[in-house]
Amino acid sequence: AVVPLINMDFDGLKTAIIEMLAGNAIEVDVGTFQNDMDNFYCRDDVLTYLIHLGYLAYDQDRERAFIPNEEVRMELIKAVKRRKWDEMIQFQQTSMKLLEATLDEKGVAAEIGKIHSDYTSVIQYNDENSLSSVLTIAYLSSMAYYFKPVRELPTGRGFADFVYIPKPEYIDDYPALVIELKWNTAVQTALNQIKEKKYPEALLEYTGDVLLVAINYDKSSKRHQCMIEKYSK
Numbered sequence: 001a002v003v004p005l006i007n008m009d010f011d012g013l014k015t016a017i018i019e020m021l022a023g024n025a026i027e028v029d030v031g032t033f034q035n036d037m038d039n040f041y042c043r044d045d046v047l048t049y050l051i052h053l054g055y056l057a058y059d060q061d062r063e064r065a066f067i068p069n070e071e072v073r074m075e076l077i078k079a080v081k082r083r084k085w086d087e088m089i090q091f092q093q094t095s096m097k098l099l100e101a102t103l104d105e106k107g108v109a110a111e112i113g114k115i116h117s118d119y120t121s122v123i124q125y126n127d128e129n130s131l132s133s134v135l136t137i138a139y140l141s142s143m144a145y146y147f148k149p150v151r152e153l154p155t156g157r158g159f160a161d162f163v164y165i166p167k168p169e170y171i172d173d174y175p176a177l178v179i180e181l182k183w184n185t186a187v188q189t190a191l192n193q194i195k196e197k198k199y200p201e202a203l204l205e206y207t208g209d210v211l212l213v214a215i216n217y218d219k220s221s222k223r224h225q226c227m228i229e230k231y232s233k
Helices: 002-006 013-021 043-053 070-082 086-104 108-118 128-138 140-144 187-196 199-203
Strands: 057-059 064-066 150-154 159-164 176-183 210-218 223-230
Touching: 002 013, 002 043, 002 070, 013 043, 013 070, 013 086, 013 128, 043 064, 070 086, 086 108, 086 128, 086 140, 086 210, 108 128, 108 210, 108 223, 128 140, 128 159, 128 176, 128 210, 150 199, 159 199, 176 187, 176 199, 187 199, 187 210, 187 223, 199 210
Parallel strands: 176 210
Antiparallel strands: 057 064, 150 159, 159 176, 210 223
């Protein structure tokens, strides 16, 4: 029942589904839906129907939809795999390339740029918030090996933008990721901030490896920049 709905060719629908699978909440206008189960006219109609079906939760105060729990998220992922949602399969492959590039400490900026261009172009870059939305989508494949990313994690002298912690069974194979995002700033500044504000100190009890990941989007060149450094405890 779900896959034919999310395969409908409405602007921004597939990006919204991928964004929610990645853990984000997205704006939805539930007022467009006419309780017509056969005719859908826009992205928000489909999302509102999914709310009625119970696949999505809805925050009435913020007017945002989101996947309510991990169980539903996994069922949605299984559904799109069984029904061969080609866009999702292709996206997961691209997302996995980004994760592999991060672990190899090279090629990250190009992979994020590709994901923004091919899958999330409806998210217009205006500030660090829009960059963070693209980032959570881009690293969707990581959730097979990592817990849901912690945003604004309190650390030594501030808040890290994103922290990815591997699940216990993958701790020897995947490092924790401490990610700092910048908008129209030197990428070295982002890396320096991670160190100066001692963001990794929040992970002192963590026994695995840690990577410091600084990402910047340059508004003039319209390119992502990335610097990665291993953290020495």
